[in-house]
Amino acid sequence: MTIDDETTDVLIAGYLSTDAAHEDYESVLGCGAHLWGAVVVSKDLKGNVTLEQSDHTVKEGAVGLGGVGLVVGLFAPPLLAATAIGAALGAVGGKALHNKIGSQVEKMAEETIPIGGAGLIVAYPHSATEKLEAAVVRSVQKVVGEAEGNHVKALKGALADAQKKLAEQSSER
């Protein structure tokens, strides 16, 4: 399967613990679905950032997920019902989209991942949705964006769509 064959989905999930994020990350990798890639970023209580990623597209010779800015944006769990605490989410996520990753990933994560929190992004063909949903079970916030087109355009589009939905979801809270 190539990334141009069907709709591309990007899932963004937020967690309050690194354990939970890594559990879902491992579950995603082991779920048997075809993936374009997955990234998990976490920040411990002392502020140290760790990043783990599985970039399946690199193996196929396509542009890596890093090239499309697939880094984790700030997540905001629905903690205070009366307060739109997720309002900043879209803006920061958007900023992330336009940043190159690689050496900048950790710097971005430092700015966007709350202390003690973690985030997961998974890119996959739409046909893998069922398996992905079964694998990502511990997130406290989750959105899925989708887009069609060639691989770079699809990935960027799906990521942008996910971030837009995340912002909408947060502002509703």
Next chain:
Amino acid sequence: MGDVDRSQLPIRRPSYSGAVNKTLDGSQPDWNLIGHPVPPEGAPNVLLVLIDDAGFGNPSTFGGPIQTPNYTRVAEQGLRFNRFHVTALCSPTRAALLTGRNSHAVGFGSVGEFAGGFPGYSATLPRDCAPLPRILKDNGYSTAAFGKWHLTPDGQQGPAGPFDRWPNGWGFDYFYGFLGGGASQWDPCLAENQKIIGTPAEYYDTDNPYYFPDAMADRTIEWLHGVRAQDAHKPFFAYFSTGCSHAPHHVAKSWADKYQGKFDQGWDKLREETFARQKELGVIPVDTELTPRDEAFPAWVDVPDNLKAFYARQMEVYAGFSENADYNVGRVIDAIDELGELDNTLVIWIWGDNGASMEGTITGSFNELTMQNGIPLTDEMQLQLSERYGGLDQWGAAIMDPHYSAAWAWAGNTPFQWGKQVGSHLGGTRNPMVIHWPARIEGAGELRSQFTNVTDVATTILELAGIPQPDTVDGIAQEPMHGTSFAATLTDADAPEHRTQQHFETIGNRAMYKDGWWLAMKTDRIPWVLTPDALKPYAPGVWDPDAGRAELYYLPDDFSQAHDLAADYPEKVQELKDLFWEEAERYKVLPLLAAMSTFFGMVPPIPQETTFEFRGDVQNVLSGMIPRIYNRSYAITADLVVPEGGAEGVIVAEADHLGGFTLYVMDGKLTHAYSMMGVFIFKQVAEENLPTGEVTVRMEFAADEAKPATGGEVTLFVDDRPVGKGRMDHTVPIRFSGYAGMDIGRDNGGVVDLAYEDKKPFAFRGAVKKVTFDITPHLVAQDELDVHTAEQHGQAAHALSE
């Protein structure tokens, strides 16, 4: 002293019977001058033990799953009481226990944190109601209190007192414990007599870490030894009031692990098991029925499988915590035995002051203060936050302040309905009591079932000691105690009922007991739900308490309140309703819902002080007394002296990593860290090093809006020059901590920023000359009033959870 008049306290010194001449020639000394009052002959020692936030179905002595061998030991040599009643809230039960009067009548219709504007809710003991320790002390007892106090108004717990509201003021010669409603068991902010002494130094000993329950027992034993070393005969009154099993549920893993797997069956099954054991033990009548689960509690089968271990661990820790309390009370009893005085020591051991607490909501929490700050978290979120702080193995360690699910509390109150705060039902009002006094008790190991109330304890102690209630104390005529003595039950299983009626009221939940009949009038609000919608039906002019549901039970035939007879006996319902109103008026229960008055706009005046100065040696400012920085813009300014080579350490810190703020210097840089209840953590670091010499640093928070939990921008300044900035999306709306204090020049106890955990208390190297808080009230008066009102709502919610 021979015959003395004990009706007026202090006891008057006998008239001088000596003779005084110009010289010693012919003078006769009167050695009674240096004497002191002594109790009547045969007055026993008294050990009064009160366990916190526990239920009828918790201890194994009463069929529960928690092993309480020491409780059972004294029960087998003494008496079990299975119809003993308390109020459904912490402070009211304590006030009633120590005064022998109904709680509202002595100003404790609610808790110490809520000192309201109605006579029954002032949290201030009237001077015409001298408490038991004062009476015993004036009659020649040595008196001491250890552990939880919770009878001092929230804003009066500092060096300015007033100290008549502290334990010494109530008549205790010595006090070692904490003044509030709950405390960490690992790093409590303690008081000793009339001083807040903060976190014990042993907290920093990693090899032998401090643990409050152990220290309580140590201090009690040490005090007993000291008293006996001085006076071989003077009787003692020791009040041993554990922090256990109130949240935070803190205990070493080894204690919790004793219960590993013991609660995997869930709360529904646990109730059935406890109920069966209770029948087998005979602590409930054989015809008792197990009350059904209210829909407010989820069925265990509906708990997602992946969360069952999370819930089970909550109860394992609670059980280990409780068993440890039994162990430490046992140590005190052993020490008395070792002194050879156990036979003549009246041990009264009450397991719970208000039923088990449902304030953990359905999910339980890694940090009990999240609920009180109105932060709704799902059980998955709670689990993840516990993982953030070390996982379930650390549930019970200092890194968390855990509370268990309300459903576990309900199971702990087996076989009854509901629990803490629900004064209308036995789950919140009936707790086990055991009395041990080999010198006097007949029928060791027997059960007593006379209807007994917490107000009866003081009256009974006085009768057994042969001490009359005083007519006047300090010249003030005294309100007679409301309790009736149950002394006769110690020697006679068939002693007649000493109490035939009693009212109950907690947060609008009411009951009226008379001659076996119990009228229960519970509000429809679920105890742990304080949302505007939940409160709306109880607003002034809306709520008609007589129009609510009334249940009627006949307790001699229905031990657990399983059969509502209200429809069959409408006249009895009306009779008891009328009687309740009479009693409520007589004992200052009115106005109903005074404990919630702030929710309905009756808030205290907005404080006018906007500047608070702390010199560099101020430490352990209790959490209810810190500057009111919540929900507003504010600045913290510190005048420092930075030595050559640079400064390092904490300038000012409030509470800990589960809620608090800290301004400190590390790696030469001014840093501000803020924990929003351990859920969100924000940090801003200066971009340049702190200069040396006289330096003024400032942290400014500019609130976004006049709303609870408002976000805002933080700017750091050095000598008025901005050096760093950042944003805090959410701030703590109500209260950082239930117990941890604020310190200048260090961060005592658990630290706010775990980045300097290994340097704690991270005392400032250099000098902190002064720290000033400047609060900026909102410009629009209505905004300020709204924020103030919201804070008061939160404080009331916090108070109701203590």
